[in-house]
Amino acid sequence: MKKYSIFFTINIIFLISLLLISVSFALLYGVNKQKEKHFNYKRDIEITKIFMHQYRESSVSDELLEYMKNLGFSVILDAGEIENILTSKKLKSREFKSNRAFKIRYLELGENRYIFVQTPREKIILTSHSISSDGKNIILIAYAVIFLIFILLYLSIINKLKPLKILQESVKKFGNENFDLECMTSNKDEISQLANEFHKAAQKLKKLQESRNVFIRNIMHELKTPITKGNFLTRLPQTEENVESMQKVFYRLESLIKEFASIEELISTKKELEKKSYFLEDIIDNAMDILMCEEDSVAKEFENIKIDVDFTLFSIAVKNLLDNGIKYSKDKKVVVKADKNMLVFESIGQKLSYELQNYFEPFFKGDNSTSAQSFGLGLYIVKHVLDAHSLHLKYEYKNGVNKFIIELDF
Known part of the structure; x- marks a missing residue:
């Protein structure tokens, strides 16, 4: 010491x-x-x-x-x-x-x-x-009592100062940008409160760092397709059709930038949702536009019900579920079904290799995924969007069909 x-x-x-x-x-x-x-x-x-x-x-x-x-x-x-x-x-x-x-x-x-x-x-x-x-006995008893009180007081003070040692080690980790700190304590004194507040600050920074990683990797992944298409279109004759396609590419890039900003804000802070009542078909169409997928890639088998959501964020969640379904299905198609209680995304393909909870971790990819296809962020983003809406995602696999189910608890 x-x-x-x-x-x-x-x-x-x-x-x-x-x-x-x-x-x-x-x-x-x-x-x-x-x-x-x-x-x-x-x-x-x-x-x-x-x-x-x-x-x-x-x-x-x-x-x-x-x-x-x-x-x-x-x-x-x-x-x-x-x-x-x-x-x-x-x-x-x-x-x-x-x-x-x-x-x-x-x-x-x-x-x-x-x-x-x-x-x-x-x-x-x-x-x-x-x-x-009785004088000597009284003195001995008094000494024993005071000695015991003194030791208990010492142990109490040392116990209250223990968070300082933990906090010291946590600050060292913090300086090395390691935000996985464990300095929380149930004590109520000022030192414990300081340690708890430091822990909370570290968790916020960890979340912010995590959101930055997601943000950067998502940009790398999502920009790849429109940039590739745009690069291809620049080599074609400037016909009216090609110009229109180029405009769609720029629209896609603009939509992606807005999406990235929404995702970053959602993950790193407690974003206030702008919830209103929207038709489900409008949300699906918006998600398809962001994804730039073919019309025949998504089959809509539902009544056009209304749901109360944040249009931008919920469209991002739907886009990621559609993207996963198209990307990993055998026929490159997704069927969307819905009623008042649930929204279901069905696709023919292999069963998930792990429990659904594992895919909610950032950058987690299953055995049927390749680095070229995915960064392991789709379901992570979906989870955050649904959590913000107080909704839940379930997974079922039956007769070769993957089912991702959003429980509509409105």
């Missing part, structure tokens, strides 16, 4: 803070322990004085032993046990009272505390049972 990283700085801050909190609690615990030790020492001294007063009157009687037990002290009279304690190498000793008759020392052996009493008659050791206050 780089030292100038935000994550490095946060880790250092949390580490130092945690260290300071731990040291503070350790000092507080130590102070509390010293207070408790001092309290027990004072208590031991006072109870030893009571013991000595009672001992002078009745020596070590059963009543005195019971009394000391009630005060939290045990009385050791066994000489061997006393000798073991006194000869221990880890024993700490300090004398706090002595005279000619008595000698009293305060002993510490590990966590155990003893009071050694030397009398003219015998040796006695009082074992002190510590009285532990």
Whole structure:
């Protein structure tokens, strides 16, 4: 982790803070322990004085032993046990009272505390049972709670900053014109919102780039036919018929330019549709004019119903369906059928090699397609046009006939 990283700085801050909190609690615990030790020492001294007063009157009687037990002290009279304690190498000793008759020392052996009493008659050791206050437990519990809260806070902050790392990698990809970014998050904080907005912007640019690719490839594909025809007509004598054919070529080129603009606008932005009620035959005829196909290539087997569509865009979708049907059918013909519920394009040919959804991807071509015939954009454009109209395209294959069906849900 780089030292100038935000994550490095946060880790250092949390580490130092945690260290300071731990040291503070350790000092507080130590102070509390010293207070408790001092309290027990004072208590031991006072109870030893009571013991000595009672001992002078009745020596070590059963009543005195019971009394000391009630005060939290045990009385050791066994000489061997006393000798073991006194000869221990880890024993700490300090004398706090002595005279000619008595000698009293305060002993510490590990966590155990003893009071050694030397009398003219015998040796006695009082074992002190510590009285532990709740202070240390409260300090430990408080430290555990604060430590847990601190860790949870740290994890929460790191989790909220995670989108920054993802966003950093996404920006690198973005700089290389790779718009396939995954920086979306369900969090609601400002960093997450920034990552989400960046993701949305990248998706818009991806769509725009995609539309540009479609636009360019569609131009290359669609302009090929009229340019070829125009080039051929320039070599023929300038008869009235040839001039008329040349005018049709220029009309076709003009129509293509308008079509390209509509497609580019539809794919790259949310185009507002200009929907009106049009006769289906007018739409089919317009699509045939754009396609520049022969009249006998399209058989119209429908009543001339009216449908509410954007005339220009829907004509483009119909043109692509007619083009696919003519291009890939065995007899180079398409039959158009319709009723109030559906518009059907039928052609005799091979069944699609893949599921229909695959052909909705740009530049996808099936096994029965060649690069010279198609750029794999026809159904991609159809899908976008129908989506804009909230319509759906279905595919069926029966008895050697391909059927592309637009469900007219008006």
